[in-house]
Amino acid sequence: MASIRDVAKEAGVAICTVSRLINGTANVEPETQKKIEDAMKKLDYVPNELARGMFKGRSNSIAMLVPNIQHPWFSSLASEIEKILYEKKYKFMLFSTSDDKQREKECFKLLKSNIVDGIICGTSACTAKEYQKIDKPMVMLDYKVGSKFPVVVSDHKMGGQLAAQEFINSGCKYVIHISGIKVDKNIMSFECHEELDRVLAENGIKSRRVPIQWNDFDFHGYFEMAKCILEEYPDVDGIFAADMPAIAFLKAALAIGKKIPDDLAIVAYDGTYITNASTTRLTSIHQPYKEIAQEAVRQLMEMIDGPEEEDDAEGQGESATADQIDSAKERNTHIDGNLILLPVSVEKGDTTL
Amino acid sequence: MASIRDVAKEAGVAICTVSRLINGTANVEPETQKKIEDAMKKLDYVPNELARGMFKGRSNSIAMLVPNIQHPWFSSLASEIEKILYEKKYKFMLFSTSDDKQREKECFKLLKSNIVDGIICGTSACTAKEYQKIDKPMVMLDYKVGSKFPVVVSDHKMGGQLAAQEFINSGCKYVIHISGIKVDKNIMSFECHEELDRVLAENGIKSRRVPIQWNDFDFHGYFEMAKCILEEYPDVDGIFAADMPAIAFLKAALAIGKKIPDDLAIVAYDGTYITNASTTRLTSIHQPYKEIAQEAVRQLMEMIDGPEEEDDAEGQGESATADQIDSAKERNTHIDGNLILLPVSVEKGDTTL
Numbered sequence: 281m282a283s284i285r286d287v288a289k290e291a292g293v294a295i296c297t298v299s300r301l302i303n304g305t306a307n308v309e310p311e312t313q314k315k316i317e318d319a320m321k322k323l324d325y326v327p328n329e330l331a332r333g334m335f336k337g338r339s340n341s342i343a344m345l346v347p348n349i350q351h352p353w354f355s356s357l358a359s360e361i362e363k364i365l366y367e368k369k370y371k372f373m374l375f376s377t378s379d380d381k382q383r384e385k386e387c388f389k390l391l392k393s394n395i396v397d398g399i400i401c402g403t404s405a406c407t408a409k410e411y412q413k414i415d416k417p418m419v420m421l422d423y424k425v426g427s428k429f430p431v432v433v434s435d436h437k438m439g440g441q442l443a444a445q446e447f448i449n450s451g452c453k454y455v456i457h458i459s460g461i462k463v464d465k466n467i468m469s470f471e472c473h474e475e476l477d478r479v480l481a482e483n484g485i486k487s488r489r490v491p492i493q494w495n496d497f498d499f500h501g502y503f504e505m506a507k508c509i510l511e512e513y514p515d516v517d518g519i520f521a522a523d524m525p526a527i528a529f530l531k532a533a534l535a536i537g538k539k540i541p542d543d544l545a546i547v548a549y550d551g552t553y554i555t556n557a558s559t560t561r562l563t564s565i566h567q568p569y570k571e572i573a574q575e576a577v578r579q580l581m582e583m584i585d586g587p588e589e590e591d592d593a594e595g596q597g598e599s600a601t602a603d604q605i606d607s608a609k610e611r612n613t614h615i616d617g618n619l620i621l622l623p624v625s626v627e628k629g630d631t632t633l
Numbered sequence: 634m635a636s637i638r639d640v641a642k643e644a645g646v647a648i649c650t651v652s653r654l655i656n657g658t659a660n661v662e663p664e665t666q667k668k669i670e671d672a673m674k675k676l677d678y679v680p681n682e683l684a685r686g687m688f689k690g691r692s693n694s695i696a697m698l699v700p701n702i703q704h705p706w707f708s709s710l711a712s713e714i715e716k717i718l719y720e721k722k723y724k725f726m727l728f729s730t731s732d733d734k735q736r737e738k739e740c741f742k743l744l745k746s747n748i749v750d751g752i753i754c755g756t757s758a759c760t761a762k763e764y765q766k767i768d769k770p771m772v773m774l775d776y777k778v779g780s781k782f783p784v785v786v787s788d789h790k791m792g793g794q795l796a797a798q799e800f801i802n803s804g805c806k807y808v809i810h811i812s813g814i815k816v817d818k819n820i821m822s823f824e825c826h827e828e829l830d831r832v833l834a835e836n837g838i839k840s841r842r843v844p845i846q847w848n849d850f851d852f853h854g855y856f857e858m859a860k861c862i863l864e865e866y867p868d869v870d871g872i873f874a875a876d877m878p879a880i881a882f883l884k885a886a887l888a889i890g891k892k893i894p895d896d897l898a899i900v901a902y903d904g905t906y907i908t909n910a911s912t913t914r915l916t917s918i919h920q921p922y923k924e925i926a927q928e929a930v931r932q933l934m935e936m937i938d939g940p941e942e943e944d945d946a947e948g949q950g951e952s953a954t955a956d957q958i959d960s961a962k963e964r965n966t967h968i969d970g971n972l973i974l975l976p977v978s979v980e981k982g983d984t985t986l
Contacts, residue, residue: 296649324768349702349727350712350906359703362729366736371743374702374727376715383719390724395748415677499909527910534912553703556852557880559887559912 282323290319341371342580343391344400347379352523352552353567354402357421360573361400368581370397381405388414398580401429408466417583419576424466427618430583432576433468434567435614435621440475442565442626443547447485447518450545454486455518456509458525461491472549476520488513492525502528510536510544519546527558551627563629571622575613579620635676643672694724695933696744697753700732705876705905706920707755710774713926714753721934723750734758741767751933754782761819770936772929777819780971783936785929786821787920788967788974793828795918795979796900800838800871803898807839808871809862811878814844825902829873841866845878855881863889863897872899880911904980916982924975928966932973 284302288295293312301308301316308316319325342365346354362372373396377383384405391399398417411418411425420431447455459473473489480487492505506529510516519529526548533544540546540560548555551566614621637655641648646665654661654669661669672678695718699707715725726749730736737758744752751770764771764778773784800808812826826842833840845858859882863869872882879901886897893899893913901908904919961967967974 294649296647296652299649299652348712349715350705350708352703352705352708355703355708359701359729362702363731366731371739372728374729375725376712376727378716378719386724499906503909524910531912553852554907554910556856557877557907557910559884 282320282325284325286323287316287319287325290323291315339371339395339397340369341373341396342398342400342577343373343375343387343396344402345375345377345384345387346402347377347405349374349376352554353550353569356552357402357569357573360570361577364573364577368577377403377405379403379405385410391416397584400576400580404462404464404467407464417580419580419583421572421576422468423464424468424619430579430618430620431468432572432579432620433622434572434624436469436472436624437475438621439549439565439567439624440472440477441479442624443472443520443549444476444479444483444485446547446563446626447480447520447545448483450518450541452485452518452545454488454513454516455480455520456488456490456513456516457520458505458522459489459491461493463491485518499524499528503532506532507535510538517544519544520549521546523548523550523552523554523564526562526564527554530558530560530562555627555629561629564627566625566627568622568624571613575620575622635673635678637678639676640669640672640678643676644668692724692748692750693722694726694749695751695753696726696728696740696749697755698728698730698737698740699755700730700758702727702729705907706903706922709905710755710922710926713923714930717926717930721930730756730758732756732758738763744769750937753929753933757815757817757820760817770933772933772936774925774929775821776817777821777972783932783971783973784821785925785932785973786975787925787977789822789825789977790828791974792902792918792920792977793825793830794832795977796825796873796902797829797832797836797838799900799916799979800833800873800898801836803871803894805838805871805898807841807866807869808833808873809841809843809866809869810873811858811875812842812844814846816844838871852877852881856885859885860888863891870897872897873902874899876901876903876905876907876917879915879917880907883911883913883915908980908982914982917980919978919980921975921977924966928973928975 284298285295288298291298291312293316297308297312298316301313344358344361346358349355349358358374362374365372375387377387384403392415396416398419399414400419400421401411401423402421404423408423408425411420411423412428414429418429420429420433422431422433424431455476457473457476459470460467477487477489490509502525506525510529510532519526521529526546529544529546530540533540533546538544546562548562548564549567551564552569555562555564614623637651638648641651644651644665646669650661650665651669654666697711697714699711702708702711711727715727718725728740730740737756745768749769751772752767753772753774754764754776755774757776761776761778764773764776765781767782771782773782775784775786777784808829810826810829812823813820816823830840830842843862855878859878863882863885872879874882879899882897882899883893886893886899891897899915901915901917902920904917905922908915908917961973967976
């Protein structure tokens, strides 16, 4: 395929002249312009829209980073963000990092140039210090990085409270909850587990957190883990885990003859579409991915365009903050500094606890 | 963030001079080089890797188009392709088109420039004529476009045959199969349905194809559809559908008191991880997504680098074809012209048919 160099050669002009014409950075003589346009036509050359961003400083593209695109939570969220950005005439590029720090860093290196105007960061393999170095409009989805970037996130504390209430209501005495293995106080989803422990303890219910490694989204791995845990802790009567491991617990429990929910109450976290796939639908705490997608794009657009270019009335000049908070209340979100918290909700399953 | 223009201004040189230095297209005086490098450092400017591709004609990036990233088939495949390309030091960009022709065309317009070296096309909203116009190394995943692009695809005919055999073995008399709505003889997954009809008819089994619209991956939509079909065709005793609708049929059938598989034999197509989520695991025809990912990348790399740059011995010079076919046989694939067919397999569920 033709490059700008081929076009320059064909037209008999310097590469810079072709650049100037494409990017409108300076006038080009009409005769030269015709030569270049003829060459482009002949070679079927399409100016590099992203490269143009190098000159203009704008690309109308947004990147999203996710740790694992196979995970239904991230694929649902990415799908929703893609739709919203398309309506806003933005291109959307998705990068999946396998929850690998090196891979994530390479993405940021690529994105440090002007190929995108902003980033929606759903990964958390780097440290707060590393994220703070990113010199781009960016919205975080689960990782607090101080005042530099807004975080649009489910109200995970509320998630922990709602889950605890389900276990209290069903008379549980010993709840095991499965979390990720990384311990970083900036990862907000951990608040769910801390809050669950706190509320259960307040109500005299024993609880234990079992951290597990990301395992390439391998259902059989989850299932083996569930079998081991049910064997090792025979007195457990409550399980709290993300959708897929929760479903693995359901199957492992049924396999050893446990009755759901009488012998074992299970609450799934995320509430993605796969909770519908299990024949016995589990009760879940639903993270509002559509609202998170809306809010993340809204925040990012404000960082890119500034609040005065927003369509709606909010965010005009200095007095914006109060208006923004009012408007956020209408959208049922809670703003705390640069944290934008979206309420989660309980979705009752077929096995009412 | 700094643009090349800011760097040029800071260094007091022309934009073209900065370009020349970044892209190595011509020598730059050492003194000028220092000025530019100092300016880049001061402004924290990172040369646009993708823009550089505009000059060099190479970007080390690959794009993949999928109709819906939320769909477990496409998210599994994309995830696998990302991992393989990472090993090969290629960047991977994913574009989700919502199965919308206009959106797909916009992606191709963007990709027509040099931001990627090749495309893996999992969409099929355009016509063969439109795909043929793409002037890039490209591998198709389900759509035949004549001799221009290789198609790496599950052996869908084999899929239809294996499914038919499951229904024959379970003594079915009337099988309903759910397909996509678009009728285009170039979409290869249709062969599965044609072959199913053919083999069932040969064995005196009635069958009916019910086309459904893509519905934004809405499980409740699938469930309602399943209920309606079971009501409208009370004598149906076999269902063949993609994973999610197949699970919807399982749930709808159980809800009206049908016994699985005695009253209704269900075979799912794709066999993605979500078939594990249903408490009663369905028998499925497994599409080998890992092998498809490997083969798609292999084909694309051959188009980009040429066969002589391959690491292994295959594909040396003129006599490549025979070697390639031998090598393909070792990989258990079947090459027919530019079709690379990968065998599917039956995965028995909990409800052995």
